[in-house]
Amino acid sequence: MESITTKAIASALGGIKSAIDIATKLSEVSDAIKQADLKLQLAELVEKLADAKIQLSKVKIELNDKDEEISDLKQLLKQNAELKFNENYGLYEAEKDGKTVRYCTKCHAEGKLIPVQETASRFECKRCDQTYRRPEYVPQTRVIRGG
Incomplete structure (x- = not known):
């Protein structure tokens, strides 16, 4: 017959094993959460870079428009200088x-x-x-x- 102490030790060992399993799972979940968080931050970074690229494209278009306007104004100034x-x-x-x-x-x-x-x-x-x-x-x- 097993003594209460053996049962208690077996029960404690079972509890410790369960606690270790839970901790391992939590660690794996924690790593998964960390990876998910990193993926989320990476996705946010990609989104911000895409937004920056869009803004730079808009700035480029605006600069091209301004260059065209400057060219037109220079042409108009040249023509006005020739007008009487x-x-x-x-x-x-x-x-x-x-x-x-x-x-x-x-x-x-x-x-x-x-x-x-x-x-x-x-x-x-x-x-x-x-x-x-x-x-x-x-x-x-x-x-x-x-x-």
Whole structure:
């Protein structure tokens, strides 16, 4: 027969073995939790890097837009330096390829350089529909002859 002491020792050993098993499982779970936490932190890091890449792409697009705007403004400054205002017509003019090109004053005030179309009596801007009279134009009068 087993004594109470042997039973108690066996029971204690069983309890210790159970405690060791539980501790081992907790350790494994703890390692799994640590790994899950590391994976979560790594996923957050990847997300932040992706956000940073998106922001840098937006900044790149904005810089390209600004570069284009600067280029356009430089071109406009160069063109404005070449323009002369013709008070007779009320238009801006510049020489291009040996020809005088006239530009709409209204569009020029809006930062646009739009050539006008010439007719015998006036200049017309097709963008804004502004017309400029040619002072040298003298309308022909009709002579009605009686019969």
